Amino acid sequence: MAEPVRVAAFYRFAPFSAAELPALQQRLLAVGREAGVRGTVLLAEEGVNGTVSGPPQGVEALLAVLRADRRLAELEVKEAGAPVMAFHRLKVRLKREIVTLGQPAADPTRQVGTYVPPGEWNALIDDPDTLVIDTRNAYEVGIGSFAGAIDPGTASFRQFPEWVERVLRPLVAERRPKALALFCTGGIRCEKATALLRAEGFEGVHHLQGGILRYLETVPEDQSRWRGECFVFDQRVAVNHRLEPGEHRLCHACGLPLSPAERALPSYVEGVSCRHCLERFSDADRARFAERQRQIERAAARGQAHVGPQV
Secondary structure (H helix, E strand, O other): OOOOEEEEEEEEEOOOOHHHHHHHHHHHHHHHHHOOOEEEEEEEOOEEEEEEEEOHHHHHHHHHHHHOOHHHOOOEEEEEEEOOOOOOOEEEEEOOOOOOOOOOOOOOOOOOOEEEOHHHHHHHHHOOOEEEEEOOOHHHHOOEEEOOOEOOOOOOHHHHHHHHHHHHHHHHHHHOOOEEEEEOOOOHHHHHHHHHHHHOOOOOEEEEOOHHHHHHHHOOHHHOOEEEOEEOOOOOOEEOOOOOEOOOEEOOOOOOEEOHHHHOOOOOEOOOEOOOOOOOOOHHHHHHHHHHHHHHHHHHHOOOOOOOOOO
C-alpha cells in the first residue's frame, strides 16, 4: 500500500536577482497552502533549497512552480513516502545563501567539482588514492557514513572552510591524493564545498551527485559502502538503506539524534534531557521542557497534534 504522504527534498544552484525572489516566494506560499503542503523552502540569489511534505499531487504542484522557471528545470529532487506529515507548517524564506557557508568565492553557479553518479561512486571511493570527505555535521556523521570517510568534526557547515585550511590542505600536501570525493545528504552541501575547494586551488575535486539519499535509492544494499542510518531534516529523523524511517529519534531538549541504546541510558528523559545535553541546561530549563512534554502527552491522549517541538 502506498504511503499517504510524499516527502520531497530538492535544491538547485541557479542565478537569481534579489528583485525577483519576493514574487516567487508569494507564488510558492499560495500554491503550497492551497495544495496542503508543509515544510521549508529557502530562496536566495544563488538558487533554491527545500524539503516539503504533503499529498503527492500537492507536492508535485509546488515542484511544478519551481520547474516552470527554466533555471530550475533540472531541479535535483529526492522523494520518499511517509505515513504522516513531516512538518507542521509551510515556510518560504528569503536568505543570503540557500546553504550557509559564508564564503563569497564559493559560487556553485560558476564552478563546482566533478559530479559522480551513484553507480560510479563505489569505484571512486574504493581507490586508495582517493580522500573521501563527509561534509555534514558531526552529529549526522555519528549515526552513519561511508566506510573510511573523513569526519571534519564540524558543528555547522560554516566551520568547513576553517577545517579545509587547518586540516585538509596539510593532509593533501602530505598524501597527494589523486581525487577528493565529497558527499552530503542530498548533494547541496558537498556541491557548495567543491565550489569552495575549486576556488581555493584544490584539484581532482569530486562530489556524489544527488547525495547519500540518491545513492541509497540507486545502489543495491548488498553492494553498498554505506554504514548506519542517514540523518534527515524532518520528523523521520533518519532513514535506513531502504529509505524507511530508521531507529533514531530526536532529543526534544537539544535536537540531536539518539539511537535506541542512547535512549535507554539514565541520562535520557523523554522531552527533557539526553547524554548530549544533560549538563547543558539548567534545572529551570528542564522544568520547562518537562511541562512541554506533559502538554504533548495530554494532547496525544486527546488524539490531537501538539505543535512542538518544531521541525
